[in-house]
Amino acid sequence: MLSVRNIQCGYGDIVAVHDLSFDAAAGQVFALIGANGAGKTTTIMALAGHLPPNQGSITVAGCDISAGPALERLQHGIALVPEGRRVFPDLSVEDNLTVGGHTLERARLASNRDNVYQIFPRLAERRSQLAGSLSGGEQQMLAIARAMMADPKILLVDELSLGLMPRMVDECYQVVDTLKKQGLLIVLVEQSTQRALDVADQVAVLESGHLAWQGSGDEARTDSSVVSAYLGT
Ligand SMILES: Nc1ncnc2c1ncn2[C@@H]1O[C@H](COP(=O)(O)OP(=O)(O)OP(=O)(O)O)[C@@H](O)[C@H]1O
Ligand SMILES: [Mg+2]
Structure with a gap:
């Protein structure tokens, strides 16, 4: 479904991602891992259309x-949950969702909102609450829910669990599992490598902007030394 071929991305003269290629299919979690500054966000921004x-x-x-442009990415079914x-x-929870579904017709907007409230009952309970007063974990749920409003086929998530308490991390990963079962492709960037590896169908490890290792989640889990060697863990 998603095919990346030899992309190079950067900022002015700085090349942050070199010659990166990978393929990912519907119903998969594709984990993109690597140390700070490895080029994960840059890759996500390229996929989201913010950095051609x-x-x-x-x-x-x-x-x-x-x-x-980024707006066109939505038409191709790509939605971003930014770092x-x-x-x-x-804005209230509900208004945040409305922004996420701004391209939709009214009836579709309502039915998509019902869908995301089903996936995120915690947000349904807080639909009138201002988003700024939600907990960090609830805000992450809202960011995912807002992206889901556009009916994406590919969800790009930059730092799913950063700064969340363990229980909220579990909830976020349960949501990833639900979305994957619904057939979405989830491109997941994570600092907490272990959690990402636990759910990944495919894994790519970036090191200083280069693809250092790529393989299936099973390979990464059976021989985790391969992956940890690149991460220095
Ligand atoms: N706006 C920018 N201008 C110039 N250089 C940038 C910019 N954004 C990122 N970079 C550089 O590009 C490289 C990759 O950064 P990127 O944010 O993609 O890394 P990352 O893997 O997401 O790191 P982290 O885990 O810290 O989020 C880094 O060397 C960074 O300094
Ligand atoms: Mg980043």
């Missing part, structure tokens, strides 16, 4: 989307 690659191509279901959540603090 200087070289290489990104295709979704055979359609080349490398050069298109640091970035919910709109002064």
Whole structure:
């Protein structure tokens, strides 16, 4: 479903990601791991259309989307849960969801909202609460729910569990599992490598912007020394 071929991305003269290629399929969790500054967010931004690659191509279901703007990514079914959540603090939970579904017709908006409230009952209970007054974990749920409003096929999640308490981390991973079973492709960036490896179908390890290792989740789990060697853990 998602095919990345030899992309190079960076900022001005700085190349942050070199010659990266991978494929990922619907119903999978694709974990992108690596140390600080390895190029994970840069890769996610390229996939989300916020940082067009200087070289290489990104295709979704055979359609080349490398050069298109971020808004067009939504039409191709790609939605982003950005690092640091970035919910709109002064809007209610419900209004945050409405923003996520702003491209939808009214009836679709309502039915998608019902769907996300089913996946996130905690948000349903807090639909009138201002997003800024939610706990960190609830804000992360809202960021995921807001992205889900656009009916994505591919969900890009940058730092799913960063700064969350263990119980909320568990809840977030339960949500990932639910979405995966619904057939979504989830591209997951994580600092807490172990959690990502536990759920990953495919794993790519980035080291200083280069792909250092790539394999199935099973390979990464059976021979975790391969992965930890690159992460220095
Ligand atoms: N806006 C920017 N301008 C210049 N360089 C940048 C910019 N954003 C990131 N970089 C550089 O690109 C490289 C990759 O950064 P990136 O944010 O992709 O890493 P990361 O793997 O997401 O790290 P972290 O785990 O800390 O979030 C780093 O060397 C970083 O300094
Ligand atoms: Mg990052």
